[in-house]
Amino acid sequence: MNIQRGYCGLKCGECPAHIAMETDDDALRAKTAAEWNAQHCSDMKPEEINCAGCRDDGTHIGFCAVCPIRGCASGRDVAGCPECSDFDACETRAGFEKQTGLNMRDAFRE
Numbered sequence: 001m002n003i004q005r006g007y008c009g010l011k012c013g014e015c016p017a018h019i020a021m022e023t024d025d026d027a028l029r030a031k032t033a034a035e036w037n038a039q040h041c042s043d044m045k046p047e048e049i050n051c052a053g054c055r056d057d058g059t060h061i062g063f064c065a066v067c068p069i070r071g072c073a074s075g076r077d078v079a080g081c082p083e084c085s086d087f088d089a090c091e092t093r094a095g096f097e098k099q100t101g102l103n104m105r106d107a108f109r110e
């Protein structure tokens, strides 16, 4: 399982907030804030566009800052929810997949 991904299977390395932080790219921060504000009717400032990545203890942004998947999976010996023995019964995982439309098992296969 590729640990460059978040515990849910999202590719943190492709997230513009992560790239902007890694490369200290203010133009990318401004572009990303504008796009995300238009998509989500939010009011993020360019200087807020920073994310260390799901598996890093540093800064996180938006949903990833409060993500229950990260909070749970990081305390278990799993690379992601699909490795968890409680996967099928987990309401947190099921709720996340329903809310986001992400199929975690498929995401880890990509």
Ligand code: SF4
Residues within 6 Å of the ligand: 005, 006, 007, 008, 009, 010, 012, 054, 063, 064, 065, 067, 068, 069, 070
């Ligand atoms: S913080 Fe949550 S939503 Fe973000 S990549 Fe990690 S598991 Fe996925």
Ligand code: SF4
Residues within 6 Å of the ligand: 068, 069, 072, 073, 076, 078, 080, 081, 082, 084, 085, 086, 087, 090, 091, 092, 093
């Ligand atoms: S209990 Fe649920 S949220 Fe936690 S690691 Fe297992 S499947 Fe993921």
